Amino acid sequence: MSGVQRDRSEAGTTDAPEAPDAAAPVLLDVGCLKVHLRLGHAVIRAVDGVDFQVRQGECVGIVGESGSGKSTLARGITRLMPNVKIAELSGNLRFEGRDILNMGDRELRTLRRGRGFSMIFQDPLGYLNPTQRVGRQIGEALSQDATTGSYESRVWALLDEVGLPDPKNIARRYPHELSGGMRQRVMIAIALASDPKLLFADEPTTALDATVQLQVLQTLHRLHRERNMAMAIITHDLGVVAELCDRVYVMHTGKVVESATTVELFENPQHPYSARLIDLSTRRISQEHRS
Amino acid sequence: MLRFVGRRALYAVPLILVVIILMFSMLHLIPGDPVQALVGDYPVPPAYRQAIEEKYRLNDPFLVQVSNYLINVAKGDFGFSYQNQRAVLDLILERAPRTILLASVSFALAIPLGMAIGVAAGTTRSAGTDKFWTTTTLIVYAVPTFWLGQLLVMFFALHLGWLPTQGIGPMVSRAQGFAWLLEKLRYLALPVLAFGIHEGMRVARIMRASVIDTISQGYIITARAKGLTRGQIIRRHVLRNSSLPLVTIAGYAFGSALGGAVFLETVFTWPGLGLLLVDSIRLRDNMMVIGVVIFSALAVVAMNLIVDLLYAALDPRIRTVR
Numbered sequence A: 001m002s003g004v005q006r007d008r009s010e011a012g013t014t015d016a017p018e019a020p021d022a023a024a025p026v027l028l029d030v031g032c033l034k035v036h037l038r039l040g041h042a043v044i045r046a047v048d049g050v051d052f053q054v055r056q057g058e059c060v061g062i063v064g065e066s067g068s069g070k071s072t073l074a075r076g077i078t079r080l081m082p083n084v085k086i087a088e089l090s091g092n093l094r095f096e097g098r099d100i101l102n103m104g105d106r107e108l109r110t111l112r113r114g115r116g117f118s119m120i121f122q123d124p125l126g127y128l129n130p131t132q133r134v135g136r137q138i139g140e141a142l143s144q145d146a147t148t149g150s151y152e153s154r155v156w157a158l159l160d161e162v163g164l165p166d167p168k169n170i171a172r173r174y175p176h177e178l179s180g181g182m183r184q185r186v187m188i189a190i191a192l193a194s195d196p197k198l199l200f201a202d203e204p205t206t207a208l209d210a211t212v213q214l215q216v217l218q219t220l221h222r223l224h225r226e227r228n229m230a231m232a233i234i235t236h237d238l239g240v241v242a243e244l245c246d247r248v249y250v251m252h253t254g255k256v257v258e259s260a261t262t263v264e265l266f267e268n269p270q271h272p273y274s275a276r277l278i279d280l281s282t283r284r285i286s287q288e289h290r291s
Numbered sequence B: 001m002l003r004f005v006g007r008r009a010l011y012a013v014p015l016i017l018v019v020i021i022l023m024f025s026m027l028h029l030i031p032g033d034p035v036q037a038l039v040g041d042y043p044v045p046p047a048y049r050q051a052i053e054e055k056y057r058l059n060d061p062f063l064v065q066v067s068n069y070l071i072n073v074a075k076g077d078f079g080f081s082y083q084n085q086r087a088v089l090d091l092i093l094e095r096a097p098r099t100i101l102l103a104s105v106s107f108a109l110a111i112p113l114g115m116a117i118g119v120a121a122g123t124t125r126s127a128g129t130d131k132f133w134t135t136t137t138l139i140v141y142a143v144p145t146f147w148l149g150q151l152l153v154m155f156f157a158l159h160l161g162w163l164p165t166q167g168i169g170p171m172v173s174r175a176q177g178f179a180w181l182l183e184k185l186r187y188l189a190l191p192v193l194a195f196g197i198h199e200g201m202r203v204a205r206i207m208r209a210s211v212i213d214t215i216s217q218g219y220i221i222t223a224r225a226k227g228l229t230r231g232q233i234i235r236r237h238v239l240r241n242s243s244l245p246l247v248t249i250a251g252y253a254f255g256s257a258l259g260g261a262v263f264l265e266t267v268f269t270w271p272g273l274g275l276l277l278v279d280s281i282r283l284r285d286n287m288m289v290i291g292v293v294i295f296s297a298l299a300v301v302a303m304n305l306i307v308d309l310l311y312a313a314l315d316p317r318i319r320t321v322r
Helices: A070-077 A105-114 A134-139 A149-159 A167-171 A178-191 A210-226 A236-246 A262-267 A270-288 B002-029 B034-039 B046-055 B062-074 B088-123 B129-141 B147-161 B177-215 B219-227 B232-260 B260-266 B271-282 B286-314 B316-321
Strands: A024-040 A042-055 A058-062 A084-095 A116-122 A196-201 A230-235 A247-252 A255-261
Touching: A024 A070, A024 A116, A024 A230, A042 A058, A042 A070, A042 A084, A042 A230, A058 A070, A058 A084, A070 A084, A070 A196, A070 A230, A070 B219, A084 A262, A105 A270, A116 A247, A116 B046, A116 B177, A134 A149, A134 A167, A134 A178, A149 A167, A149 A178, A178 A210, A178 B219, A196 A210, A210 A230, A210 A236, A230 A236, A236 A262, A247 A262, A247 A270, A255 A262, A255 A270, A270 B088, B002 B062, B002 B286, B088 B177, B088 B232, B088 B260, B088 B271, B088 B286, B129 B177, B147 B260, B177 B232, B177 B260, B219 B232, B232 B286, B260 B271, B271 B286
Parallel strands: A058 A230, A058 A247, A116 A196, A196 A230
Antiparallel strands: A024 A042, A024 A084, A247 A255
C-alpha cells in the first residue's frame, strides 16, 4: 500500500508539540507501581516502583531500551497480563480516580468497552484474528452506549477516520490480505471503537517499514488532536517522542530514571542514561542521513 | 475449486494401483490354500480342486492374475467372493452403509464431547482442573475400544439388561416409524458409545493443546482489551482457530473408521466392513479382502480431500494461497 495520497490532510503535524496543559485534570495516576514477574524460581522486577501520570488530552512518551520494563508497565496499567506468573502487583493505579488495580473483571470490561482506555500493539498481524474479517473485529469493539449510526456505518467511519481508503472494501478483508501499515491502522480503529479517553500504543510503528512509520505516527497525532484523546506511547525511538509527545518518562531497569517535558529532555537531559539514549539516537539519525 | 477436486481424484489413481499390487503380492505370499478354506476341515477331492482352480483361474501366473484383476476393476468388476457366493462389489455396497452409520454417529458424539473437554481443560485457570482432564483423557484413551466395548456390554447389556449385546437389529422386526428408529438406536448405542468415547478422548487431547496455543496468541489479548467476556472470547476467537488441527486429525481418523472399525465390529458382531474383512481374511477369500482394502483406501483419500476443503473454509489464509 502506498498510502501517500490521502484526502485527509495531515500537514502541520511535524510542528513542535504544544506545551502540555498543566491545568488539565489527571486522567491516569500511577503511584509506586510494582510488577514483579516469576520466571522459574527467579523473580524479575520488570516494573519496580514507577510513578506515572497522564493528564486529559496529553501525549506522554515512555522510552527505554528492550527489557527496561516499558511494555510491562503498559500491560500492568491496562491489566492485560497473560501467560506470565505474577509475583507481585502492587501500588496505586487510578483511572479518573477509580482504582483499577483492584477492580473486578466486570467493571474492568465496562471500562474497556467504552470511554475508558484501550491499547494498540507492536505486531498488528499477530494481534488480529486471522480467521475473521477486519470489519467484524472492529465492530465487536464498538462502544455500547453510543447510538449514532448503524453498526456497519460506524465501522466504516472508523476505517475512514484512521485513514484507510475505501472502507467498505477494507471491512470485508482478512488481516493477511492487508499490508503492515493497513493492519496497524485497523488495530488503531479497533482501539478507537470504544471511544477511549486514553490510548496506549506499545511500539506502534516498530514492525513497520520506515516510510509507513511516519504516516502511522502522523495519523496517531491527528487522532490525538481531533479526538482530544490522551495517549501514552511506548517506544525505544526518541524520534517518535520528538514527533508526538508533550512529556517523556525515561525507563531503565524497571524504574523511571527521568521525567521531563520533551523539550527539556532533549535540551538538557538530567540522567546520564537519558543523555546516552539521546546521543545514540542522534548519532543513528546522522548515520542514516549520510548513507 | 472443481479443478482442485479433480486433480486430487487423479492422485488417487496411482495410489489405488499400488494398493492393489501390494495386496495381491501379500496375499500371494502368505501360506494357506483358498480351496481348502472353501471346503472346510475335509480332504479336498482332486477333481473338485481342479474344477475350482480352473473356475477362479487360481493357477494363472501372478502377473496374469494381477493384470486381469486390474482390467476388471477398470470395468467396475471387483471379482467374486467364493465364500459368500456373491459379487464383491455387491457385498461391499451392502456392508458399507452400516460402517458409515457407525462411524458417523460415533464421530457426531466424539467431536462435541472432545471439544467440550478440550476447551474446558485448555481455558481453565485452575491447574487442578487441567490435570484432572489431561489424566482422565489419557487413561480412557489408553483403553482399547474392544475392551471398553466389552465393559459396556457387561454393564448395560448383561448387568442392567437395558440394551442388546450385539448385532444390528432383531432377527424379526415389525416395528415401524419412530419405534423402528428407537429399535435401531438401541442396537447402535453401545458400539457408538465405545467408539465415540475413545475417539472423543483423542479429540479432547488435540483440542486442549490447540486451545492452549490459541489463547497465547496476540489476538486474544486484543479481544480482552476490547472488553469481551470470557465466553465471547472463547466462542468468537478461540473455537474456530483451535479447530484447525482438529479437522486434520479427526478427518483422518474418520477416514480410517470408514474402512471398518475392525475390533469394534468384531466385539459387537456389527456386520460392517470391518467384520467382513476379518471373516474374509480367515477364510482366504482373497478377492473380498482386496475389495474391502480398496474401499478403505478410497475412503481415506476422500476424507483427506474433504479435510482440505474444510480447512480452506475455516482458514481464509489458505483460500488465498490457492
